[in-house]
Amino acid sequence: MKYFPLIGACVVALCSTGCLDMSIPDVTVEESASCRAGYKSIVLADGESCPADETCELLDEDLGLWCMKIKIAEGGDGLNCPAGSITVSPSQQEYCVLDENREPNDDQFLCTEGNVSGRYCREVPAESEASSVVVLEGQRCTASQMTPPANTLRIHVIDVGQGDAIWIQTPTQQNILIDGGDGGAFGKTSAGPIIADYLEFHDFPRGSAFDAVFLSHPHSDHYGGLPNLFASYNLKNYIDPMELDTGENVSSSYKSWISMVRGKLDESHLYMPAQEKFAPGEKMPADFFGPDVSATFLTSNKEIGKGSSANPNDASIIFRIDYAGRSFLFTGDATSEQEGIVVAQSPDLLPVNFLKVCHHGSTTSSSPVFLESIWPESIPRDDRGAFISSGRAQYSGAYLPNETIVSRLKTFINDDMLFATSAGDENKSESDAYRDDNILIVIDGAGNYYACYSGTN
Numbered sequence: 310m311k312y313f314p315l316i317g318a319c320v321v322a323l324c325s326t327g328c329l330d331m332s333i334p335d336v337t338v339e340e341s342a343s344c345r346a347g348y349k350s351i352v353l354a355d356g357e358s359c360p361a362d363e364t365c366e367l368l369d370e371d372l373g374l375w376c377m378k379i380k381i382a383e384g385g386d387g388l389n390c391p392a393g394s395i396t397v398s399p400s401q402q403e404y405c406v407l408d409e410n411r412e413p414n415d416d417q418f419l420c421t422e423g424n425v426s427g428r429y430c431r432e433v434p435a436e437s438e439a440s441s442v443v444v445l446e447g448q449r450c451t452a453s454q455m456t457p458p459a460n461t462l463r464i465h466v467i468d469v470g471q472g473d474a475i476w477i478q479t480p481t482q483q484n485i486l487i488d489g490g491d492g493g494a495f496g497k498t499s500a501g502p503i504i505a506d507y508l509e510f511h512d513f514p515r516g517s518a519f520d521a522v523f524l525s526h527p528h529s530d531h532y533g534g535l536p537n538l539f540a541s542y543n544l545k546n547y548i549d550p551m552e553l554d555t556g557e558n559v560s561s562s563y564k565s566w567i568s569m570v571r572g573k574l575d576e577s578h579l580y581m582p583a584q585e586k587f588a589p590g591e592k593m594p595a596d597f598f599g600p601d602v603s604a605t606f607l608t609s610n611k612e613i614g615k616g617s618s619a620n621p622n623d624a625s626i627i628f629r630i631d632y633a634g635r636s637f638l639f640t641g642d643a644t645s646e647q648e649g650i651v652v653a654q655s656p657d658l659l660p661v662n663f664l665k666v667c668h669h670g671s672t673t674s675s676s677p678v679f680l681e682s683i684w685p686e687s688i689p690r691d692d693r694g695a696f697i698s699s700g701r702a703q704y705s706g707a708y709l710p711n712e713t714i715v716s717r718l719k720t721f722i723n724d725d726m727l728f729a730t731s732a733g734d735e736n737k738s739e740s741d742a743y744r745d746d747n748i749l750i751v752i753d754g755a756g757n758y759y760a761c762y763s764g765t766n
């Protein structure tokens with residue numbers, strides 16, 4: 310019965326896209342001749358198990374195993390994908406996505422045919438992806454740049470593969486985390502240990518406490534690594550776009566994470582949903598970032614992360630920080646729709662020096678009107694920078710960052726101030742495209758700054 314919540318969450322989400330209204334069955338986990346060594350099969354209460362032509366994949370240590378259909382198509386419409394989704398990987402296995410450029414999550418990877426045992430479809434990277442090379446020209450840190458003084462603002466975009474994980478150290482020694490990468494299910498990178506290793510390498514050892522932890526939005530490539538990380542770290546404040554008791558359209562693993570947070574913090578330190586805790590333009594509490602760094606909330610929208618037509622990306626918390634005359638905007642996976650809301654609602658808060666590019670550099674985001682609002686003429690071109698957190702996961706056959714977005718960003722900023730955690734990973738697979746492209750941005754008390762790749766951890 311431990312698998313019950315996962316199946317329930319998937320069924321609810323899929324039915325919102327038009328599939329059959331299925332009841333939730335009891336399941337057990339058993340050895341199966343159709344599963345390879347070390348794997349088991351999920352079996353429905355009525356005795357149905359994986360068909361002979363399916364294998365089983367370990368999704369997650371906690372979530373267990375799932376049947377997986379061997380490749381049956383070379384691309385185009387997937388025979389086992391729900392209406393409106395496609396299969397995009399002409400390799401060994403079928404890969405289903407609901408919408409072009411929509412990132413995978415727990416719900417979107419389960420494709421059913423009116424049978425809850427369903428088909429688990431996952432991407433297998435093709436052998437050569439040379440056509441998607443994106444050249445980024447940011448520099449490697451020098452030895453002295455790697456060890457900035459403690460009285461500076463330091464922003465680390467940690468290379469967790471596909472996902473986001475950003476660590477901010479303030480001049481007064483507050484530590485803030487935005488997102489925690491993926492949890493490792495569906496063949497993705499398990500970010501928790503990667504983040505912890507990075508933090509320890511930079512003298513923030515296990516057992517330490519973050520002053521504030523932000524979850525930009527409830528997608529697994531942002532919250533998935535947090536449970537593992539916070540098994541060995543602590544936190545003092547937590548900010549999340551959704552409700553305290555989330556019901557709709559979020560996965561069971563997200564709910565488990567919220568339960569974990571609630572076990573660590575009392576409600577006075579839970580800022581959920583963020584939009585009810587902060588008004589657009591409101592300063593966030595000084596105990597998040599300390600007295601010298603100003604943090605301003607711009608927007609978040611719990612409603613567009615919920616319901617049958619929900620896009621949780623647009624629940625993303627968008628906020629800025631300011632220090633010594635420099636500014637940095639954090640955006641989660643906001644799409645052009647939410648970008649447009651911010652442009653209309655808070656145009657005076659948008660011009661910044663530095664941008665965490667929305668949604669891993671996907672074409673869903675970084676609209677021209679948004680970038681024009683981020684970097685008007687009042688922000689000198691030499692004082693602009695863009696930072697992309699991306700891995701080697703395919704979306705509708707394309708890797709991120711998208712070349713169109715990279716080109717668009719380069720019309721606003723100098724080439725050497727565009728960084729991505731996937732730089733140089735063009736010929737790697739998702740399974741080895743992390744840890745090697747961490748990005749460090751340092752701002753001192755006089756407003757001097759630099760950005761560089763801070764090496765492998």
Ligand SMILES: [Zn+2]
Pocket residue numbers: 412472473528530531642668669
């Ligand atoms: Zn994401």
